[in-house]
Amino acid sequence: MLHAIVVPSSIGAGRIVAIDDRDAKRAAGVVLVMTHANAPRVNAKKSGEQDALLFLLQDDTVEFDRQPVAVVVARTFEQAVHAADLVRVQYEPRAPQMDMHSATVFTPKQIFGQPAKHERGSVQDGLAGAHAKIDQRYHTPTEHHNPMETHGTVAAWDGETLTFYDSTQWAFGVRTRMAHVFGIEPQDIRVVAPFVGGAFGSKGTAWSHVALSAMAAKMAGKPVKLLLTRPQMFGWVGHRPQTEQRIVVGSDAGGALVAVSHDVSNETSISDEFVEPSSVFSRDLYAVPNYAMRQELRRLNISKPTYQRAPGESTGGFAFESAMDELAYELGVDPLELRLRNYSERNPDNGKEYTSKKLRECYAQASEKFGWSKRTPAPRSMTRNGMLVGWGMATASRGTHRGDSSARIRMNPDGSVVLQIGTIEQGTGSPTVYPQLAAEILGVPHERVRFEWGDTTLPAAPLAAGSQTAASVGSATVLAAQQLRDRLAALGGRVPSDGITIDVDAKVNEEEENRYAQQAFGAHFAEVEVDPDLLHVRVTRFVGAYDVGRILNAKTAGSQLLGGVVWGISMALYEKTRFDERTGRIMNATLADYLVPTNADIPNPELIMIEDDDERVNPAHVRGMGEVSMCGSAGAVANAVYHATGVRVRQLPITVESLLV
Amino acid sequence: MNPFTFARTDSVGAALNAARRLPRARFVAGGTNILDLMKDDVERPEALIDINALPLRAVEMRDGDLFIGALARLSDVAANAAVRRNFPAIAIALDESASPQLRNMASIGGNVLQRTRCPYFRDVATPCNKRDPGSGCGALHGVNRMQAVLGTSDACIAAHASDLAVALVALDAVVHVARRDGTRDVPLRRFYRLPGTAPQDEHEMEPGELILGITVPALAFAARSTYVKARDRAQYEFALASAAVALDVHDGTVRAARIALGGVGTIPWHAPQAEAMLADAPATRASYERAADVALDGARGYGQNDFKIPLAKRVLIRALETAAG
Numbered sequence: 001m002l003h004a005i006v007v008p009s010s011i012g013a014g015r016i017v018a019i020d021d022r023d024a025k026r027a028a029g030v031v032l033v034m035t036h037a038n039a040p041r042v043n044a045k046k047s048g049e050q051d052a053l054l055f056l057l058q059d060d061t062v063e064f065d066r067q068p069v070a071v072v073v074a075r076t077f078e079q080a081v082h083a084a085d086l087v088r089v090q091y092e093p094r095a096p097q098m099d100m101h102s103a104t105v106f107t108p109k110q111i112f113g114q115p116a117k118h119e120r121g122s123v124q125d126g127l128a129g130a131h132a133k134i135d136q137r138y139h140t141p142t143e144h145h146n147p148m149e150t151h152g153t154v155a156a157w158d159g160e161t162l163t164f165y166d167s168t169q170w171a172f173g174v175r176t177r178m179a180h181v182f183g184i185e186p187q188d189i190r191v192v193a194p195f196v197g198g199a200f201g202s203k204g205t206a207w208s209h210v211a212l213s214a215m216a217a218k219m220a221g222k223p224v225k226l227l228l229t230r231p232q233m234f235g236w237v238g239h240r241p242q243t244e245q246r247i248v249v250g251s252d253a254g255g256a257l258v259a260v261s262h263d264v265s266n267e268t269s270i271s272d273e274f275v276e277p278s279s280v281f282s283r284d285l286y287a288v289p290n291y292a293m294r295q296e297l298r299r300l301n302i303s304k305p306t307y308q309r310a311p312g313e314s315t316g317g318f319a320f321e322s323a324m325d326e327l328a329y330e331l332g333v334d335p336l337e338l339r340l341r342n343y344s345e346r347n348p349d350n351g352k353e354y355t356s357k358k359l360r361e362c363y364a365q366a367s368e369k370f371g372w373s374k375r376t377p378a379p380r381s382m383t384r385n386g387m388l389v390g391w392g393m394a395t396a397s398r399g400t401h402r403g404d405s406s407a408r409i410r411m412n413p414d415g416s417v418v419l420q421i422g423t424i425e426q427g428t429g430s431p432t433v434y435p436q437l438a439a440e441i442l443g444v445p446h447e448r449v450r451f452e453w454g455d456t457t458l459p460a461a462p463l464a465a466g467s468q469t470a471a472s473v474g475s476a477t478v479l480a481a482q483q484l485r486d487r488l489a490a491l492g493g494r495v496p497s498d499g500i501t502i503d504v505d506a507k508v509n510e511e512e513e514n515r516y517a518q519q520a521f522g523a524h525f526a527e528v529e530v531d532p533d534l535l536h537v538r539v540t541r542f543v544g545a546y547d548v549g550r551i552l553n554a555k556t557a558g559s560q561l562l563g564g565v566v567w568g569i570s571m572a573l574y575e576k577t578r579f580d581e582r583t584g585r586i587m588n589a590t591l592a593d594y595l596v597p598t599n600a601d602i603p604n605p606e607l608i609m610i611e612d613d614d615e616r617v618n619p620a621h622v623r624g625m626g627e628v629s630m631c632g633s634a635g636a637v638a639n640a641v642y643h644a645t646g647v648r649v650r651q652l653p654i655t656v657e658s659l660l661v
Numbered sequence: 662m663n664p665f666t667f668a669r670t671d672s673v674g675a676a677l678n679a680a681r682r683l684p685r686a687r688f689v690a691g692g693t694n695i696l697d698l699m700k701d702d703v704e705r706p707e708a709l710i711d712i713n714a715l716p717l718r719a720v721e722m723r724d725g726d727l728f729i730g731a732l733a734r735l736s737d738v739a740a741n742a743a744v745r746r747n748f749p750a751i752a753i754a755l756d757e758s759a760s761p762q763l764r765n766m767a768s769i770g771g772n773v774l775q776r777t778r779c780p781y782f783r784d785v786a787t788p789c790n791k792r793d794p795g796s797g798c799g800a801l802h803g804v805n806r807m808q809a810v811l812g813t814s815d816a817c818i819a820a821h822a823s824d825l826a827v828a829l830v831a832l833d834a835v836v837h838v839a840r841r842d843g844t845r846d847v848p849l850r851r852f853y854r855l856p857g858t859a860p861q862d863e864h865e866m867e868p869g870e871l872i873l874g875i876t877v878p879a880l881a882f883a884a885r886s887t888y889v890k891a892r893d894r895a896q897y898e899f900a901l902a903s904a905a906v907a908l909d910v911h912d913g914t915v916r917a918a919r920i921a922l923g924g925v926g927t928i929p930w931h932a933p934q935a936e937a938m939l940a941d942a943p944a945t946r947a948s949y950e951r952a953a954d955v956a957l958d959g960a961r962g963y964g965q966n967d968f969k970i971p972l973a974k975r976v977l978i979r980a981l982e983t984a985a986g
Binding site: 010028081534580588597600656657 | 662663664702760778780781784786787799802803804806889891892893894895896897898901967968971972975976978979
C-alpha cells in the first residue's frame with residue numbers, strides 16, 4: 001500500500017500556470033506526483049443538483065483556498081508529507097470574491113424540496129397592527145467541523161472493481177458518486193466504513209480526495225491511503241456557511257406574535273449551491289399567523305459549504321431566540337413567559353397535529369431545575385463575587401427526518417442472532433443501540449445479538465445525518481425483529497437447521513409521514529459570569545430539557561445531548577474561521593487557532609430527557625436527538641450575556657471586543 | 662517537515678560541540694515549539710540535538726535569588742514551593758501557560774525562546790518578513806487580532822507569545838548563556854530585540870549558544886507579585902493581554918513597582934515609565950489608571966487588535982489592585 005498527500009492551493013482564486021515537481025519526484029520514496037498534466041481523465045461534474053463539484057485535477061482553475069492541485073504518492077506517510085512540501089506551484093492569482101455585500105446574489109431553486117420563499121398570511125398587515133416590533137440583523141460566521149479523525153480514504157483496484165475504506169457518513173453515497181466519477185457500475189464498487197472518528201455533517205459528501213485516492217491508486221498500480229492533515233480540514237471538505245439573518249418580529253401589547261419575517265443570506269461557493277436553512281426554525285415553532293421567510297445565496301471563492309450539526313435550526317435558533325429575547329425586553333415580559341404565550345399546539349405553518357409534543361414539560365422541568373423564577377430581569381442586576389451574572393433561555397426545535405432503510409436479521413439454530421444494516425458508527429453508538437433494540441423485541445440477552453454494519457455489501461441504509469439514523473435504521477430494526485419474533489412463534493419456537501432469515505425494506509410512507517407534524521423540542525437555560533472589567537464570558541451553569549420521543553439508550557442519548565449543548569456554547573463564544581479577505585486564505589487552520597471549548601470552559605450541563613414513547617412518529621418511536629440540543633443553545637448563551645452586561649451582541653462569536661463598547 | 666538527523670548529548674560541552682559541527686542544527690528539549698515549526702516547514706534544521714539529559718533541571722533559592730535551570734519543566738517550576746511563595750507572578754504565569762500536557766513537556770529555556778504565533782509567520786504560503794526577510798508583513802493589513810500594539814514596525818507586528826517571559830522581565834531576570842569559550846549573562850530586559858527593519862533577529866543569542874539557566878534576583882516584595890491574563894478561553898490559549906506586576910506597598914503608598922505586559926508587545930513589554938509613575942504614589946485605583954495610561958502610551962492598533970489597548974489597561978489595573986491586596 002502506498003501513501004498519498006494532497007498538495008492544496010495557496011491562492012483563493014485564479015489559475016495554475018506551472019507545477020515544478022522535480023524535487024518532489026526525486027525525494028526519497030516518492031512513486032509519483034499527480035497533477036492536471038498527467039491525472040487520469042474522470043468525471044468531476046455533478047450528477048444531481050445536490051452533488052458537490054469535485055476538484056480532480058482535470059483543469060488548471062482554482063476556485064478556493066486549499067483546493068487540491070496535486071497529489072504526491074510515496075512509500076511512507078512521512079515521505080509523502082515531505083515531498084508535498086517540495087512541489088512548487090506557480091499561480092496566476094485573481095482577487096477572490098470574499099465579501100458578502102459585493103457578491104453575486106441569487107435565490108436558490110429550492111431548499112430540500114421546498115421553495116426558497118414562503119409566506120403565510122400577510123406580514124405587512126400583521127406588522128401594521130403591532131404594538132411592539134423588533135427589526136434586527138444577526139450574523140453567524142463560517143465554522144469548520146473539525147471531527148477528531150481527519151478525512152481519509154484507502155482505495156484499492158482489483159481489475160476494474162474498486163474498494164474504498166473511507167471515513168464517511170454514507171457508504172452507499174460514496175459508492176454512487178464514485179461510480180459516476182469513474183464511469184463504472186455501482187456493483188463494481190465496495191465501500192467499507194467500520195468506525196468513523198466523528199463527522200458532524202462533514203463526511204456526508206464524497207469529497208474530492210476520495211476520488212483522488214482511487215485515481216492515484218490507478219496510476220500507481222497499488223492500493224493508496226490518502227489522509228488529510230488538520231490544516232487541510234479547512235480546505236475542500238465542507239464547512240457551515242456564514243449567515244446574515246434579518247428578523248422582524250411584531251407582537252401585541254401582551255406579547256402574542258402578530259407577524260414574523262426571517263430573511264437569510266448565506267455564502268456559497270462559485271460552482272455549488274448550499275442553503276443553510278436558518279428560517280426553518282422560525283417557520284415551525286411559535287403560533288404566529290403572519291409569517292414570511294426568504295433564503296438567498298451569495299457566491300464567494302470558498303469551498304462548497306455543507307451540513308454541520310443542526311444545519312439551519314442552530315444558526316436560526318441563535319438569531320430567532322435572540323430576537324425573541326429582544327422582544328421580551330421591549331415589552332417588559334419575562335422571556336420564558338413570552339415563549340409560553342406563543343406556544344403552538346399544532347405546527348403553525350401547516351396546521352398539522354404533532355405526533356407528540358412535550359415542550360411545555362421541557363420549559364417547566366428545565367426552568368424549575370435551573371431556578372429561573374429567582375431571576376431579576378434587569379441587565380446587570382445579578383452579581384456573584386464581583387462578577388456579573390446573566391441568565392438566558394431559549395427554545396430548541398428541530399424537524400424530524402427519516403429515510404428508507406433496509407435490514408436483514410437472522411436467527412441461528414443455537415438462538416444467536418445477527419443483524420445486518422449498512423449504516424455508520426460515527427460516535428453515536430449504533431453498534432450498541434440497534435442490537436439492543438432487536439434483543440428487547442426478541443426477548444434475548446443483548447450479547448446474543450451481533451451487529452454488522454458499515455459496508456455496502458450489507459442492506460442499504462440512508463445517510464447517517466439529520467438525526468435520522470435512529471428513525472430510519474431503528475425502524476428497520478424494529479420491523480425486522482418483530483417479523484423474526486412472529487416467525488419464530490409461528491414455528492413453535494423452534495429454529496430450523498438453516499436458521500430463520502428476515503429481509504425488511506422499511507420505506508417511508510409519504511402519506512403517513514405527512515399526516516402529522518414531527519419535531520423534536522427542548523428548552524435551554526444558561527448562566528454566564530462576565531468579569532465587569534476584563535469582559536471574559538464563562539458559562540457557569542447549563543440546564544436543558546429535551547423532548548425527542550423514546551430514549552433508546554440513556555447513555556448514548558445523554559452523550560448526544562451533551563455534544564449539542566457544548567457545541568451551542570462553542571458557537572456562541574468561540575468558533576470562527578478567519579479569512580484574509582485579500583487572498584481568500586484561511587488564517588486559523590489549526591486546532592490551536594480555531595477555538596473550540598476546553599474542558600475548563602464547560603460546566604457540567606444538567607440534561608433532562610423527557611420520556612415519551614411516541615407511537616405515531618415511526619416504528620422506533622423516536623423524533624431525532626443528535627442535533628436538537630444545538631438548536632437555540634447559542635441563543636440561550638447570548639441572551640445570558642445580554643442579561644449580565646446590558647450589551648446585545650448580534651454577531652457570533654461573542655468576544656471581549658464585542659463587549660468593550 | 663524535512664528529513665533530519667538526531668543526536669543525544671548528555672553534557673553542556675558535548676551539546677556545544679555538536680552544534681559547532683552541525684551549523685544548521687537546533688537544540689531540542691521538550692520540542693513543544695520546534696516540532697510544530699518543523700511540521701509547518703517554518704524551521705528546517707538539518708539535525709536536532711537532544712539536550713534533555715543535560716544536568717540543568719535545578720530549581721533552587723541561592724541567597725534570596727531564584728535560580729531556574731534551563732531544562733526544568735514548566736510544571737515542575739510552577740509546583741515548586743519556593744517559587745510559589747517568593748515569586749508568585751512566575752508560578753501564576755506558568756499555571757496560565759499552554760495546557761497541562763504541554764507544561765509537563767516544555768522547558769524553561771525553550772519557553773523563553775519560543776517563536777511567535779502570528780499566523781503569517783507560521784504559514785509558508787503567506788508573506789512574513791520574520792520568516793522570509795523582504796517578503797512583506799501579511800499581518801499589517803490582514804488577520805491581526807492577536808498581534809502586537811507596542812514595539813511594532815511596518816515590517817512586523819507579531820506579538821511575543823510567552824507568559825513566563827513577561828513575569829521574568831518584570832522581575833529583571835538574567836539569562837545565563839553558554840558558548841564554547843565560556844558563559845555570559847544577559848538581562849532579559851535586553852535579551853529580546855524589537856523587530857525594527859530586521860524582524861528575523863529576535864534576540865541576543867547567536868547560533869550554537871545554549872541557555873543554561875535563569876536567575877531572578879532577590880526582591881522582598883516579589884512575594885506580592887501576580888500575573889493576570891485575559892484570553893478567549895479558560896485554558897490552552899495565548900494572551901489577548903496580560904500583566905506581571907510586583908508592588909511594594911506600605912501604609913497606603915506604593916514604594917516601588919515592577920511591571921511588564923504580555924500579549925501586546927513584539928517583545929515582553931517592560932513598562933519603566935509606569936513603574937516610575939507609581940513610585941511614592943497612593944495605592945489607589947486612580948494611581949493605577951494613570952500608570953496604565955502611561956504603560957500603553959504610544960500603543961498603536963492595526964484594525965482587528967485595536968481592542969487590546971483598552972483591554973491591556975484594564976488588565977494592568979486589575980493586576981495592580983490584586984498585587985496591592
